[in-house]
Amino acid sequence: MGLQNYLLKPPAPVSSSAPPLNSQLIVHSCSNIYSCKSNKKQTKLCNLVTSLGLHSHDGKRFTSVRRKGELRIVASSSSSSSNVPAPFWDSWAPQKGTQAPSLSDIFWPSAGAFAAMAILGKIDQILAPKGISMTIAPLGAVCAVLFATPSAPGARKYNLFMAQIGCAAIGVIAFTVFGPGWLARSSGLAAAIAFMICTRAVHPPAAGLPLLFIDAPKLHRLNFWYALFPGAAACILLCLIQEMVCYLKDNFKF
Template identity: 75%
Template sequence: MANHYYHQSNVIAVSTPSTSLNSLSPLLLRGNHSFFRNKKIALERSLVFERKSTGSLRKNRGGEYAVVVASSGNVAASDLWDSWKPQKNSSAPSLSDILWPSAGAFAAMAILGKMDQILAPKGISMTIAPLGAVCAVLFASPSSPAARKYNMFMAQIGCAAIGVAAFTLFGPGWVARSAALAASIAFMIYTRSTHPPAASLPILFIDGVNLHQLSFWYALFPGAAGCIILALIQEVVCYLKDNLKF
């Protein structure tokens, strides 16, 4: 019977014959772990163990037990490098999984571009950069938390309003941008509405002279209004992905 004693980041594996049970009891019972309720149980002489991280193997003079110490440092280093690799156990996307989100993004920008032609006399554009990021979230990862409708609209409206307030208080410049971004992140965490594209709305307003005329209407237009159009296109994209596969 192989027994392991876990202590913080180290693992100690012990193998011993039954004759040395009493001598090893203090080691194996450390931390109120009762590994042996019946002292008559015979232990196997060999212990088979594997661990991804490297460790050290030592024996006492009598050769009665082996100790393996595996540090978690190697595991942490492995986790660090794993973040630079594609997600494990993820199958390659099909052609339809690539085509339909891309087609949805094309349609979204085409519709918003057509609206720009209508709004051109007022000097307002619907094709703002944050909506491009919203397209990536809604079409490429519709099941992610950031694609939830609550997250999207709550963050879009709240962060846009924060940008207007920061510009009103501090005017243009790095102070307004820094304060607006910090407040936007705090707002999304507090309201549990994390939606990364919305964090760019305050900076867009502060630096966009043509948007200043909107004042607090900016909280609804163009960000939230554009998201309504993108949400409708997302429904079409998801339907096509589920029903027309190739």
């Protein structure tokens, strides 16, 4: 306590007109804030407190935030974990505070994925004489996003169709400019990610569409029709199945 009292002292009252310290890091209802003047000696000691993972007397962890020449120490409770960067190893464990899924939460998304691939397989049989297919690998990832995490940003219809159409077109352009090979793959993937970020339509499965087009000779003859078929066209069917899966999950629990 002697070192802690030497380092940390309550901050001066801040007027309501002053900008917030950092709304992403501090929630005043569940955090205690201390500060120390930013001279070299005390800054090193404050950094030592946070780097060692020391906790306050009530079990809260110290983290440091710098503002206008002052180093502030934030003692945040575990309930505000979303506001404080988690330790590196936390990403290797299941998310805390989530309940185990029920049997219906597992069954309905899995059944939806089975139905989606079965329907697309039947469509493939019809399209087989033309040498094209509706069942492509990225659609498996689309099923996982739409059925297992329907509330995730990647499952938004805007993200889904904007990314599917845009990334597929980028794959065609990359192949046209660079031909088959590593340069087309790398530039196509980079451009697809940049496109999704710029349009705020991040949909991870769509990143595989440029690679699929470049490495699949049977798709080359589609040219820019590849932007609509098979990815975007199949996603219409998957969105319809998603609505059924969500309805069944909400109304038929077991």
